[in-house]
Amino acid sequence: MAGRTLREEQVNTTRALLLTAAERLFAEHGVHAVSNRQVSEAAGQGNNTAVGYHFGTKTDLVRAIVRKHATRIEENRARLLAGLRDPDDVRGWVDCLVRPVLEHLAALGSPTWYARFCAQVVSDPALHQLMVEEALTSPSLQRIVEGLNRCLPDLPAEVRAERAEMVRHLIVHVAAERERALAEHTPTPRATWDDAATGLADAVVGMWLAPVTPGR
Numbered sequence: 001m002a003g004r005t006l007r008e009e010q011v012n013t014t015r016a017l018l019l020t021a022a023e024r025l026f027a028e029h030g031v032h033a034v035s036n037r038q039v040s041e042a043a044g045q046g047n048n049t050a051v052g053y054h055f056g057t058k059t060d061l062v063r064a065i066v067r068k069h070a071t072r073i074e075e076n077r078a079r080l081l082a083g084l085r086d087p088d089d090v091r092g093w094v095d096c097l098v099r100p101v102l103e104h105l106a107a108l109g110s111p112t113w114y115a116r117f118c119a120q121v122v123s124d125p126a127l128h129q130l131m132v133e134e135a136l137t138s139p140s141l142q143r144i145v146e147g148l149n150r151c152l153p154d155l156p157a158e159v160r161a162e163r164a165e166m167v168r169h170l171i172v173h174v175a176a177e178r179e180r181a182l183a184e185h186t187p188t189p190r191a192t193w194d195d196a197a198t199g200l201a202d203a204v205v206g207m208w209l210a211p212v213t214p215g216r
Helices: 002-029 036-042 050-055 058-082 090-108 114-122 125-135 139-151 157-183 193-209
Strands: none
Touching (some): 002 036, 002 050, 002 058, 002 114, 036 050, 036 058, 050 058, 058 090, 058 125, 058 139, 090 139, 090 157, 090 193, 114 125, 114 157
């Protein structure tokens, strides 16, 4: 039993090292620019087949990185939802949408790579659908989207779809650019992740409530 427990601990440690190395390399260079061999070497693994052994394909590795962060982000969403007081308040729903990931990034300390990793993945046509599929497994995110949709203005279907896409990109890339600036020790518009979440939520509310040009 002791030998089995030690083996499980070694496996878990190796998986964690591989996930951290892959997240950093994918964030900095892009998923397809990084080989499994490079991930293994960066994780200090002498066996270059370690990624395949522990995770399978590169897509499986990407999914594992997403899931590594998902539990804590889901907890943040659930907490914010529990504190929502007015179901007709657009700003309240937007906070529930924006803050969970940025709060998670703040809790990770510095440096972080997850925001830039997400930006790389959502920009990749082959992996974008993976992020959509993983997001759809979140019960709290589904509640947030449904609640937000109920209290938004009556927008034309194509405008609603267009703005939803804009919001997704804005959330991902604003977080990624702030993370990049922090990693490079360059100035950021906001002092903290909490302040950044406030500014981002302001912008998202403005996008949803902006007027629609007639005939467009």
